Amino acid sequence: MSKPLSESQNKSLGDSISENDLYSRVASHLASGSEVRQEHLLAHWDRLTEAQRQQFGEQILGIDFEILDREIRSGLSKQNEVQVDWSALAMRAESPDAVRLVDSSSEILQRADEEGARALSAGKVAMILVAGGQGTRLGFDQPKGMFPIGPVSGRTLFQMHVDTLLGAMRTFGSSIPLLIMTGPSTDKPTREYFAKHSNLGLGAEDLKFFEQGTMPAFDSRTGRILMDTPSSIALSPDGHGGVLRALEKNGLLDWAKERGIEQFFYAQIDNPLVRACDPRLIGLHRVAGSQVSTQVVPKRFATERVGNVVKVDGRTQIIEYSDLPEPAAVQTLADGSLKLWAGNIAVHVFDVAFLAACCGSSDALPFHRAKKAVSYVDERGEHCVPKEPNAIKLERFVFDLLPAAERTLVVEVRPSEAFAPVKNASGSPTDTPETSRQAISDLHRQWLEQSGVRVAQGVQVEIHPMWGWDASEVQGKLISDRRSDVPLVIESDTYFT
Numbered sequence: 001m002s003k004p005l006s007e008s009q010n011k012s013l014g015d016s017i018s019e020n021d022l023y024s025r026v027a028s029h030l031a032s033g034s035e036v037r038q039e040h041l042l043a044h045w046d047r048l049t050e051a052q053r054q055q056f057g058e059q060i061l062g063i064d065f066e067i068l069d070r071e072i073r074s075g076l077s078k079q080n081e082v083q084v085d086w087s088a089l090a091m092r093a094e095s096p097d098a099v100r101l102v103d104s105s106s107e108i109l110q111r112a113d114e115e116g117a118r119a120l121s122a123g124k125v126a127m128i129l130v131a132g133g134q135g136t137r138l139g140f141d142q143p144k145g146m147f148p149i150g151p152v153s154g155r156t157l158f159q160m161h162v163d164t165l166l167g168a169m170r171t172f173g174s175s176i177p178l179l180i181m182t183g184p185s186t187d188k189p190t191r192e193y194f195a196k197h198s199n200l201g202l203g204a205e206d207l208k209f210f211e212q213g214t215m216p217a218f219d220s221r222t223g224r225i226l227m228d229t230p231s232s233i234a235l236s237p238d239g240h241g242g243v244l245r246a247l248e249k250n251g252l253l254d255w256a257k258e259r260g261i262e263q264f265f266y267a268q269i270d271n272p273l274v275r276a277c278d279p280r281l282i283g284l285h286r287v288a289g290s291q292v293s294t295q296v297v298p299k300r301f302a303t304e305r306v307g308n309v310v311k312v313d314g315r316t317q318i319i320e321y322s323d324l325p326e327p328a329a330v331q332t333l334a335d336g337s338l339k340l341w342a343g344n345i346a347v348h349v350f351d352v353a354f355l356a357a358c359c360g361s362s363d364a365l366p367f368h369r370a371k372k373a374v375s376y377v378d379e380r381g382e383h384c385v386p387k388e389p390n391a392i393k394l395e396r397f398v399f400d401l402l403p404a405a406e407r408t409l410v411v412e413v414r415p416s417e418a419f420a421p422v423k424n425a426s427g428s429p430t431d432t433p434e435t436s437r438q439a440i441s442d443l444h445r446q447w448l449e450q451s452g453v454r455v456a457q458g459v460q461v462e463i464h465p466m467w468g469w470d471a472s473e474v475q476g477k478l479i480s481d482r483r484s485d486v487p488l489v490i491e492s493d494t495y496f497t
């Protein structure tokens with residue numbers, strides 16, 4: 001290990017922390033990680049430039065060993081691990097209490113729609129869009145939000161969400177701030193993209209970016225933190241559940257309270273069919289006094305690869321498809337329908353006060369461990385590319401907030417109106433750019449056809465939210481206020497803007 005630097009070497013660092021101090025602080029911080037010795041991180045310290053030492057030192061000092069040690073311990077020793085017995089839990093799971101499409105009376109829905117509209121008009125809602133993921137399955141080399149998805153317009157995922165939000169602002173006559181969570185690889189290009197495109201039409205006061213945290217990846221056999229380069233740790237974003245910590249760290253919970261915002265509408269960048277700030281979901285949440293509400297779709301078959309929204313021991317929670325044993329998945333009710341029917345689509349409403357209360361409890365969101373192949377630099381400085389998964393990555397999931405809430409609400413929506421994620425590259429069987437574009441066009445075709453316009457087979461249609469924000473606005477335009485600029489039969493791809 002390197003010797004401390006001489007006085008003259010220290011002087012060159014100016015006002016920044018002296019290198020001797022930095023070295024001893026870093027070394028003692030590493031020693032505080034009690035479970036596994038992590039001093040290998042300093043193997044290349046002697047060869048680093050001053051700037052690299054500063055940067056690397058800060059990275060190491062930023063590691064929370066209290067949390068990391070616990071995860072490493074659990075990752076290494078199955079005996080110490082607090083294992084969830086998913087089989088037992090899944091067999092106790094019941095259907096969630098839900099507002100279902102078939103049994104919700106129009107009176108309840110009307111009340112919810114009015115309450116949602118009131119809250120939106122009064123500026124009590126902001127939208128959170130999480131866009132910090134690495135999007136590895138899609139294989140796009142820029143942030144996923146910059147991927148073109150409009151079936152006719154080619155608008156990007158960012159544009160689709162922002163346009164829908166601008167449509168909501170116009171409909172409710174208010175300003176609805178958008179908070180975009182970025183990650184280490186998406187933060188800079190996302191900010192640059194918005195700056196280059198005049199914030200996509202959002203006022204500067206209605207747009208905030210905040211970057212999520214990261215967690216070190218560690219060797220699954222030894223627990224040693226992996227190095228990405230000789231002067232940096234292999235870090236990965238801490239999951240969409242990192243949103244809680246990132247909101248707090250960036251002062252956005254206090255900002256929301258000061259601005260009178262009571263609810264966050266939460267959506268993910270990869271689903272362009274989300275109805276930004278859906279007034280019905282917000283209204284139902286408020287009328288029920290819920291702390292966390294979630295939209296679900298009926299699963300198409302028992303073992304579909306979606307998170308299962310269920311009730312266990314009186315609390316709503318999500319069981320991932322990979323944790324749901326088949327005997328539990330295939331259970332049916334007396335009418336033959338699936339007992340665990342509710343599929344998660346990652347559209348939620350959170351009470352700001354509830355999130356603030358959760359920040360006080362470090363266990364509100366546990367870490368999940370995923371075994372992945374992570375390239376690293378070893379102590380000799382060699383770059384190693386593993387063929388098999390060699391590392392544990394740690395992520396938090398936002399839906400783990402559900403069981404932390406005392407009052408939750410589950411609301412069913414039609415998949416065709418709310419869910420068309422872009423997860424996989426073209427050519428994959430599901431959730432591709434093509435399936436998503438088709439779903440958008442199908443929904444907009446339905447809106448037009450409900451209003452008496454015929455759309456020829458195979459034709460793609462797309463409606464800009466400023467032209468028609470939802471089915472009823474489109475109907476208004478085409479039935480009561482028959483627009484002569486819209487033909488009765490649409491014969492070629494058309495973008496209504």
Ligand code: UTP
Pocket residue numbers: 130131132133134135136137138144181182183212237238239240242267268269270423
């Ligand atoms: P996914 O779980 O689909 O991950 O994220 P991903 O990173 O987008 O894609 P893959 O798995 O690498 O292919 C669902 C949503 O959560 C966000 C993503 O940006 C996406 O909107 N997310 C995910 C984050 O914001 N941060 C994360 O650390 C992980």
